[in-house]
Structures are given as C-alpha cells and as structure tokens.
Amino acid sequence: MRWWLRILVLLLLGFIAMPAIVACIVAFDARSILNFPPQAWSTRWFERALSYPDFRDGAWNSLLVMLSASVIATLLGAGAALTLEKLEFRGKRTLEALVMAPLVVPHFVVGLGFLTLFAQSGLPRGLPLLVLCHVVLVLPFVVRSVWISLKSLDGRLEDAALSLGAPPGRVLRQVTLPLLLPGLAGGWLFAAILSFTEFSASLFVSTQRTQTLPVAMYNYVREYADPSIAALSAIWIVTTMLLILAADRWLGLSRVLGTEVPGGR
C-alpha cells in the first residue's frame, strides 16, 4: 500500500475509535463535570454507575428482554426459514415480506406503531410489549442467518434419512437441526446483541418501570453531565470487545458478519 493511503487509513481508524477511547478516559475523571483532559483520577463514577437504581433496574429489564426476545426470535426465525426454504405454498412471498420488512422500517416508526396499537387495544405497556417489539425487530436477522445455513446444507442427507424410512419429524430433529446449529447460534447471538443495544423503539414502548438500560442511560444524559455514563460506557465497551473476541474464536467473525450485511438498526 502507498504511504498516503496508509496514513489515510490510520486517520480513519482514529476517527472510528476516538469516541470510545475518549469516553473510557473521561470515566476515570475525578471531577463531576465533563472537562477534557482529566486533572485527577478516580473510580467513583464506576461505583455510582453500578449502584444507581435506574441503571440496575434498566440492566435487569434489558437482560430479561434480551433473553426472551432472542430465544423467541431464534425459535420463530428457524421455523420460518425452514418453511420458506423447504416448502412451496400460497402466501410464501407475503410471509417473507412480513418477516423481513422491519429491516427497512425505522425503529422509531416500529416503536410508535406498537405504542399506538397497544393504546388502541387497551393492552398494558409492560415488559411483554418490549419483548414483542424486539422479537419483530431482530427476527429478520435470525431468519437470514438460518436461511443462509439451510442453503449451504446438503439436502441429500435429509433425503437419505427419509429414504431409509425415518419419519419427517425425526429427520428434522436428528439431521436438519444438528446441521443448522452454527447458523442458529450465530442468529441467536446477533439477535441478543441487537436487542440489548436497541434504543429508539424501546424509548417509545417502555415506561418508567420497564425502561431498558439504553433508555435509562439516555434519560440520565439528558439530566446530568457527570461521567457516570462514561463509566458505564467503558464497562459496556470492554464487555462488547470481549464478546466479539469470544464470538470470533467460537463462531468465526465472518459467520457472525454474514448475517448482518444488509442490516437495520
């Protein structure tokens, strides 16, 4: 590579990494107002971030919603992908469009939609609403991930099992599903990350009681200027990097990335 291209790439990488690095530095600032560079160091903002009730409740809600939404979406997405790949039926294109459409609809519109739907039907705005909203938002990614795995799966293995007399349900359980496991794991992981970081739609459908961690952080940034959020962000950034490293080891980064290329937020 030419030298000027190298410098350009380094500058661009600096642009990408800058906010995360600066937030991590500010997290250790002893003062209670944002002022770069820090003059004295402290870990008190980590203590405050970890003990602040809204963040604790938010983290708990986020975990609950993430686990339910990602597991439900993986089950629904796997079923939809299997049917879309293996079966010709009327309404196939409708099902595909319904399942994939949330990719192109902005999250704030999805959030507003579920809010008005629940308001009109007189249903309560509890955690189930958040879970439903997140399932709808992450479903396209699971369907895509499983579908890609299905397309590269050797169909003759299923044919062999069928021709040897195994009933279809057993073939699905003992042949198809084990072969699909990497696709399912990749889809689940991606759904979990997307759900945990989702903000715009959650802001619309959550209440003070059901707010997720990103919503609680947003409300905090609007009210206070201290570096608690920087401390929380630092924890978040380090955890995410460890997760990415783990995903790379176990699943291969390209597989995880393969599911996300045409993405939506």
Next chain:
Amino acid sequence: MAGENSTALGHGAPGLLRGLALPAWLCGLAFAAALLAIFQYALRAHVPGELEPGGFTFQNFVAQAHPLYIGVFWDTLLLCAGTAILSLLAGYPLAWAILRTRSRLARSFILAIVITPLFLGEIVRTYGWIVVLGNSGFLNAALAWFGLGRAEMLFTTGGVLAALVHVTLPIVVIMLAAGLAHIEPELERAAQSLGATPARGFFTVTLPLSLPGILAAGTTAFAWTFSAFATPQLVGGGKVNMISNLVYQLGFASFNFPFAAALAVSGLALTAVTLAALSLLTRRVEQRL
C-alpha cells in the same frame, strides 16, 4: 459446499412445516397491525388534553405543508444524503485496505476496529461523541493545545454529521468490502501493464466495477441515517432536528399522537420513494456492467 437442496422434507411433511411457520406469521401480522395502527392514527383528529383521538380527518397531512415541517423534512434528506456520501468516501479506503493488505494481523486489526462500534448501540456511541465534541471536550482540548482556540461543535449540523457518519461507517465498509472482493486485482494490474497509470487503472477499471457495491452501501447508509434518533437528539440538542426527533417531540411533549403518526407516515413515504429511486439506479448500473 453448496449442497443440493431438496424439498423432499417439504413434500413429506407439509403440515409439520406449515405449523413451524405459524408463530412467525403471528409475529409478522402483529407488525402489520402496528403499522396499520399508525395509518389509522394519522387520519384521526387530535383532541387537546385527550389521549384518545377524535374523528376522521386529513388535517394532519394538510398541516405538514408548513415551512417548519418542510424544513425538517429537507434537513433530514440532506443529512441522510450527506451521511451516505461521506461514509462512502471514508469507507472506500478502509474496505480497500481490508482486502488488499497482505499482513493478516493488519487486516484483523482494521476489521476489529471497524466493526466494534456496530455492537455498541446508539447511546454509548452518541455519548462518546458528546465527550469528543463538547465545549470542554476532547477536540476543543486538542485545538487549545495546538493554540488554535475553540470551536462550537456540539449542537451543530457538522457535529451531527460526524456522529451520523460514525454510525453508518462500519456497515458501509463491510458492504463495500463484500463488493470489492468480487473484483480481481489482476484486472487492474492488466490495465497497468498496458501502460495505464495506477490512478487511471483505478478510475477506469476498479471504481466502475465496484459501482453496484457503492450504490448498495450508499442506500443502506441513507436508510440507516433516516432512522437515527438518539444521535441527532443528543448531538443536535434540539438545534438540528430530524423527522424522528419531531415525531418523538409531538408524541411525548405535546401528546399529539395523530400528528406524530402522520409525520411518521410521510417520512415512510419519503424514504420509500428515495429507496425505490436508488434501487432503480442500481439496476440500471448493473445492466450496463
């Protein structure tokens, strides 16, 4: 191993497979119902002080022809287009570096830095930008250190644009790299061996061949930016507004949900038209290649 796909399983057990798709149908229908709820709200009158909307009306769409709202629509389009163009310009060298770097370590390093922000979520990234752009933030400290004075960056269009580009850059790089991966480096080398300068080889061979990837990445960047909410809200601080911010304000500050719904519908229509035009352009370009 691209397997031969059989639908024998489907022939053997259509009922089983149909049953497996049933929950996904329900989920899709819930989504459709949510969109319908927006359309239905958009055509109802706002009763001040009441959450329940009034009777049928077109007023919510007529009222959008106000310079205030047209201005926000226009700003949103400009921010989306600007973000798409800037992330393409910044993303192309990065995608190029990922594909053409010989060292595996350097490639993994670039890729890791590029994709990490993708998993951080809107809030953590936007907060990072507040710390970078703020009046006593990182960039102003750097400017002062170099003796260049201070600059107002938070709550400006430029600041919002930088943060928005930061959000779309990872996906643009990944999509551009996927497109560039299909182009043989030998083609460019062939052009150079026939006497073309490296620059000419790039502009007459590689760039035109990567045009479909560029358009796909640009389209995605445009659509992503349109749905941005926290970034313009926090970095723009009410001075730079996008449709998403207006919809939220109308809903949660004025409790005028019918008008918020109507704005969301117009926004959806606007993106649908733009995305359709972009996909038409992409198809044209692909036909010519």
